[in-house]
Amino acid sequence: MKKAEIKLTIDLDDANVPQSITWESTDAENKEALPVKSMMLALWDHNYKNTLRIDLWTKDMPVDEMKRFFYETLQTMGDSFLRATGEKNIVEDLRDYCAHFADKMEISQK
Incomplete structure (x- = not known):
């Protein structure tokens, strides 16, 4: 092992x-x-x-980087949740929320 x-x-x-x-x-x-x-x-x-x-x-963590960190963490949690459960519909909802979050936080979605 x-x-x-x-x-x-x-x-x-x-x-x-x-x-x-x-x-x-x-x-x-x-x-x-x-x-x-x-x-x-x-x-x-x-x-x-x-x-x-x-x-x-x-x-000394910049606020703009913290916003990006949260955005990317939410996105990758969706990836992990999809791999773990196969629940595509709720992950699509999470992706929609992430887009809303990025818009409200004025984060460019790369």
């Missing part, structure tokens, strides 16, 4: 606000820790039937 590890390193200031976030993976071609400005981690707790979440962003 193959194993892979993902390591997250968060540097905090005196008020416990993230100053920097880096991640690395044993499966990545590049073995260096890569810097990021924001992250969302969601885990499903089967025993308690609920989601465990960690959402972090650095204090």
